[in-house]
Amino acid sequence: MPRRLVNQSDAAPASGEALLRLADVQHLGFVVESIEDEARRWIKRFGVGPWLVSEFCLPGNEPRTELTTAFAQWGNLQVELLMQRNSVGSCFRDWLRDDQSSRLHHICTHTSRFEQDLNEITAAGGSVELLFGLERGTEAEPSRFAMVASPLADGIFHEFTQPGTFVAAQSEAVRNSARGWDGSNAIRPMPLIVPT
Numbered sequence: 001m002p003r004r005l006v007n008q009s010d011a012a013p014a015s016g017e018a019l020l021r022l023a024d025v026q027h028l029g030f031v032v033e034s035i036e037d038e039a040r041r042w043i044k045r046f047g048v049g050p051w052l053v054s055e056f057c058l059p060g061n062e063p064r065t066e067l068t069t070a071f072a073q074w075g076n077l078q079v080e081l082l083m084q085r086n087s088v089g090s091c092f093r094d095w096l097r098d099d100q101s102s103r104l105h106h107i108c109t110h111t112s113r114f115e116q117d118l119n120e121i122t123a124a125g126g127s128v129e130l131l132f133g134l135e136r137g138t139e140a141e142p143s144r145f146a147m148v149a150s151p152l153a154d155g156i157f158h159e160f161t162q163p164g165t166f167v168a169a170q171s172e173a174v175r176n177s178a179r180g181w182d183g184s185n186a187i188r189p190m191p192l193i194v195p196t
Helices: 015-019 035-046 114-123 165-178
Strands: 025-032 051-057 066-074 077-084 102-110 127-133 144-149 157-162 187-189
Touching (some): 035 066, 051 165, 077 165, 114 144, 114 157
Parallel strands (some): 051 187
Antiparallel strands (some): 127 144
8 A cells, every 4th residue: 555645735836747757657457456457347337448458567576566557548538447467465455445346556657768867756745556567678668667656746656667668659559549440350369468
C-alpha cells in the first residue's frame, strides 16, 4: 500500500503543472481480481473493447513480480486492467480491498523529461515505488517506467512513462484494434511481446 503523503495544498506550488499535466494523461490503470471478468464488465457497461492482453514479469531480482495486463481504447484515453499472478511484494499486490474486484490504481502520463519529472516529484514529497526500463537492445528508443506515490494524486499512484519504441507501438496497436471493432474477439492477445 502507498504511504500517506502530503496533501496537494502542502506540495511545492510550482510542482502542480509539472507533475500532473491532465491534458497528457494516457491511461487509467485499475488493479483487478480477474482480467476476463473485468474486461467483460467494461464491454457490457461502456462498449469498450477489444482488450489486448499481455503476460510478463517485471525486471529485477528473483522472485520477479508476475503480471497480466489488458489494454483497451476508451475515446481518446486508454484503460489498463492489471492483475498480479504471484504473491511477491509490490505496489499492486494488496491494492484491492476485501469487497472489491476492481480499484483505480494509477494515472499514467507520457513524458519526454523523465529524469526531470522524477526529480521534481520527489522534491515535492513524492516517493518512487517502482522504477524500471525494458531490456537494453530491445528497442531503438528506450521505454522507461516509474510508479510514484504522488502528493498530487492523493491516494493513487502516478505512473510516468518515457514512451520509447515499444510503448509507442503498443499504444498504436490498442488504438488500431478499437477502430471499427464489431464486438467480436473481444479479449485477445496483445500483438506485441513485452521485452522483459
